[in-house]
Amino acid sequence: MPTQSRSIPRIFDPHIHMTSRTTDDYAAMYQAGVRALVEPSFWLGQPRTSPATFYDYFDSLLGWEPFRAAQYGIVHHCTLALNPKEANDPRCTPVLEELPRYLLKDGVVAVGEIGYDSMTPAEDTALAAQLELALVHELPALVHTPHRDKAAGLARTLDVLRESKLPPERVVLDHLNETTVGPAADSGCWLGFSIYPDTKMDPDRMVRILRVHGTERVLVNSAADWGRSDPLKTRHVAEAMLAAGFDEDDVDRVLWRNPVAFYGQSGRLRLDAVPAGERLFAGNSILRGGE
Amino acid sequence: MLSPLASLRAGLERRLKPEGRAWLRQALSEATDVTEPAGPAGLPRWELHFVTAGRRCGPAPHTEGGAPDPVDAARVLILHAAAPGTDALVRLYGKGSADERRAVLLALPHLDPPPRTARALSLVEDALRTNDTRLVAAALGPYAAAHLDAHQWRQGVLKCLFTGVPTAAVAGLEHRAAGDDELARMLEDYARERTAAGRTVPEDLAYVLRLARFEESRDTPHPPGPHRPGPDPSVPDPSGHPPPAAPHRRSQSRSQPRPPESPPQSPRSPQPRSQSPQPRSPES
Ligand SMILES: [Zn+2]
Numbered sequence: 118m119p120t121q122s123r124s125i126p127r128i129f130d131p132h133i134h135m136t137s138r139t140t141d142d143y144a145a146m147y148q149a150g151v152r153a154l155v156e157p158s159f160w161l162g163q164p165r166t167s168p169a170t171f172y173d174y175f176d177s178l179l180g181w182e183p184f185r186a187a188q189y190g191i192v193h194h195c196t197l198a199l200n201p202k203e204a205n206d207p208r209c210t211p212v213l214e215e216l217p218r219y220l221l222k223d224g225v226v227a228v229g230e231i232g233y234d235s236m237t238p239a240e241d242t243a244l245a246a247q248l249e250l251a252l253v254h255e256l257p258a259l260v261h262t263p264h265r266d267k268a269a270g271l272a273r274t275l276d277v278l279r280e281s282k283l284p285p286e287r288v289v290l291d292h293l294n295e296t297t298v299g300p301a302a303d304s305g306c307w308l309g310f311s312i313y314p315d316t317k318m319d320p321d322r323m324v325r326i327l328r329v330h331g332t333e334r335v336l337v338n339s340a341a342d343w344g345r346s347d348p349l350k351t352r353h354v355a356e357a358m359l360a361a362g363f364d365e366d367d368v369d370r371v372l373w374r375n376p377v378a379f380y381g382q383s384g385r386l387r388l389d390a391v392p393a394g395e396r397l398f399a400g401n402s403i404l405r406g407g408e
Numbered sequence: 409m410l411s412p413l414a415s416l417r418a419g420l421e422r423r424l425k426p427e428g429r430a431w432l433r434q435a436l437s438e439a440t441d442v443t444e445p446a447g448p449a450g451l452p453r454w455e456l457h458f459v460t461a462g463r464r465c466g467p468a469p470h471t472e473g474g475a476p477d478p479v480d481a482a483r484v485l486i487l488h489a490a491a492p493g494t495d496a497l498v499r500l501y502g503k504g505s506a507d508e509r510r511a512v513l514l515a516l517p518h519l520d521p522p523p524r525t526a527r528a529l530s531l532v533e534d535a536l537r538t539n540d541t542r543l544v545a546a547a548l549g550p551y552a553a554a555h556l557d558a559h560q561w562r563q564g565v566l567k568c569l570f571t572g573v574p575t576a577a578v579a580g581l582e583h584r585a586a587g588d589d590e591l592a593r594m595l596e597d598y599a600r601e602r603t604a605a606g607r608t609v610p611e612d613l614a615y616v617l618r619l620a621r622f623e624e625s626r627d628t629p630h631p632p633g634p635h636r637p638g639p640d641p642s643v644p645d646p647s648g649h650p651p652p653a654a655p656h657r658r659s660q661s662r663s664q665p666r667p668p669e670s671p672p673q674s675p676r677s678p679q680p681r682s683q684s685p686q687p688r689s690p691e692s
Contacts, residue, residue, distance in 0.1 A: 182505030184540045217449040222505050223462030370505040385463045 125150040132157055132259070132291060132311065132338035133348060135182055135193065136174075140263050142341075142348045143189035149352040152391045155380060156182060157196040157259050162343050168211045171370060172219075173290045179224050192390050194261050194380065196229035197222075204243035205235070216305045220254045226383040229250070229259025233270045236263065241277070248281040249308040257287045257382050259309075262297060263342075264316075275304050279400045289336055294318055298326055307379050310340070311340035312350035318344055320357035327358065332370050336379060356400060362402070413488055413518055420465075420481040432482055439489035444607035454490035458483055458500070462507060465582075476624030483511030484518060494523040501531045509535065510543055525555055530554060536564050544568065545577035562591045565616060575612040585619040590618035617660040658692060 128151045135156050139238040150260065156178055158171075165171060165268075178195040186193035197219050203209040228251040233240050244260075245325070249260040260278070263270035271290070278288060291309030294317070301308055310326065311317045320327075323337060347353075355368045380386050382383045421429050435457035447456040457464070459481045492500065497519070501512045513535055514529055528551065536549035548564050556564070561584060568575050575581055585591055595617045599609045 165437065176505075180509070181538075181540060184506065184542070218451070218503065221449055221451075221456070221459045222506060223460065223507065250448075387462070 126352070126372055127152055127363070128351045128355065128372045130154040130351050131336045131377040131380065132309065132340050134159060134342035135186065137343035137358060138178060138341060138348055140185070140189070143191060146348050147189050147191060149286050149349050151191055151351065153192040153388060154186070154228060155196060156192045157374070159200045159230050159342070160202045164206065166208050166220055168209060169356050171209065171212045172215065173251055181224050181225060181256055192388060194226045194386065196222050196227040196245050197225055197231050198231045199243055200230055201232050201234035201240050201243065201261060205239045207235055208338060210243070213243065216250055220250060220256060223385055225255040225256070227259045228254070228379040230261040231241055231258060232261035232274055233263045236266070236270060236273060244277055245281065246307065248277070248283050251287065252281065252283050257289065258283060260288055260290050262290055262292050264292070271300060275300065278304065278306070280288055289379060292317060292340070295322065295326065298330060302330060307334045309336045309338060311338050313340065314347055316343055320353045323354050324357045324361045327363070327371070330368050334375070335371055336376055337371055413485065416476065416481050417485055419475060420478055420485070422480055423475065431464045435482070435486055436489050453484055455500070458486045458609065459508065479507065480511055480514055483508065484515045487511065487515040487521070491520060494527050496529055497523050498531065506540055506543060507615070512544040513543070513546040514549060517549060517554070523588050529555055530651055533560065536560065536567065539571060541571050541573045544571060545573045550579040550580045553584060562588070562594060565591065565642055566594055569610045569613055575616055581616065582619055587622050588620045590676055592617055595620065
């Protein structure tokens with residue numbers, strides 16, 4: 118392993134689809150400082166045609182993928198849900214009846230990704246039902262904001278959230294950008310930003326948002342999946358923050374303590390597997406790379 | 409002297425924090441309560457405790473080396489107390505996380521009444537098909553030692569060597585491997601393949617081979633020192649293993665392949681062990 122001469126941040130990626138990533142990615146993420154992550158269940162690119170394929174997918178997020186992550190020193194948790202896109206397919210919606218049993222599992226730290234894709238009545242139903250599931254399972258909710266018609270989608274999401282009894286501090290609104298961060302912040306929800314190579318956010322724009330809105334309730338993720346994406350974007354944001362004058366404590370807050378606080382509301386985060394004494398950025402002792 | 413489960417419980421209680429201990433006692437006392445479903449999924453109470461054990465009785469400080477994982481132990485105790493029928497057990501495994509599945513496998517030899525053998529074996533076989541080394545290790549416990557057929561058991565031992573599971577995890581290894589010529593052949597072929605590729609031979613292989621060739625007394629303790637799995641369990645990675653153990657002498661003869669034969673000084677077994685599953689006492 119090449120020896121790095123400078124300290125590296127400890128990173129918790131709160132939204133990444135490792136099912137679509139390789140073992141090289143796991144190794145590179147560990148080298149970059151990633152020690153924990155949350156994998157939300159989502160659309161796999163190829164439409165599903167039956168509920169049973171969801172259960173195999175959920176089983177993978179509760180079995181094989183945590184095992185794979187552990188081989189590379191990374192703690193894996195997941196969020197489970199019927200995603201907004203497939204909430205429109207009646208062949209898939211029976212998943213909602215099986216979700217209560219899955220949401221009990223130890224590795225599940227939120228209900229998600231839920232939210233809107235095309236803003237249909239079926240999506241209204243699935244979103245409201247799954248916010249209710251988060252409430253009764255005492256879990257947070259990871260709410261995806263739509264890629265198309267984002268501002269209107271966020272407004273409608275906030276309406277549904279107000280009607281649910283789920284308190285805003287139990288909700289993260291994800292894939293935010295410059296145009297949606299204002300109303301999202303006003304709602305009291307956590308603010309999620311996905312950093313992508315071409316679309317969504319980039320590291321420098323992320324830093325500008327952090328300058329204006331501060332680091333409170335902000336989660337930064339790579340949302341890396343089967344599309345053009347980069348699992349090291351969290352680290353790139355850390356670098357951009359330091360270059361812009363944020364200090365190591367700010368970086369640790371955004372990239373470690375904030376996701377721990379948000380998902381910690383589930384009572385199910387197991388970070389004891391992160392080696393004791395390995396503080397990376399946090400505190401006074403700073404682990405050097407190249408161990 | 410305590411029964412295995414009584415000492416499992418005593419050891420677990422010592423390692424739990426007070427709130428974990430209180431939860432365990434409640435879970436065990438409610439294990440036979442079938443009056444009303446509990447929790448947001450409406451499960452039987454014992455099943456809710458079984459599923460949520462990971463966040464109720466962990467993490468305990470890992471002070472005792474070699475002690476069973478506390479969550480595994482709690483789940484095995486709950487299953488034993490609840491005594492689910494075979495149908496419930498199969499459902500629990502099928503709808504379980506990897507951790508829950510492992511607990512079902514670990515509980516198999518302890519259940520009273522015992523599960524129906526064919527269906528319980530289907531769970532063992534399912535686990536042996538995975539590449540999750542913790543499932544593979546749990547599958548090769550005393551239940552497999554007693555019931556798994558010879559072919560699948562040998563494949564399981566070989567899979568341990570492939571994926572870096574210490575063969576110390578294989579229950580009844582000394583007994584079942586002794587005099588197993590077919591296992592010896594498979595091990596020698598594997599060692600030859602590794603050596604031909606310029607790779608190290610897993611250090612446990614020589615020991616199991618001596619057992620299979622009757623060169624190792626059944627009373628000889630298993631060599632200590634588990635080796636950790638390599639980074640990718642699906643690929644045998646020499647870097648994941650400690651310095652190579654001395655390969656079996658036959659594995660070094662790459663230039664002149666010969667049919668398997670016993671080394672000259674090895675006393676050949678006069679009566680090789682039967683290849684069929686051997687009856688065991690179920691209380692193992
Ligand atoms: Zn996503």
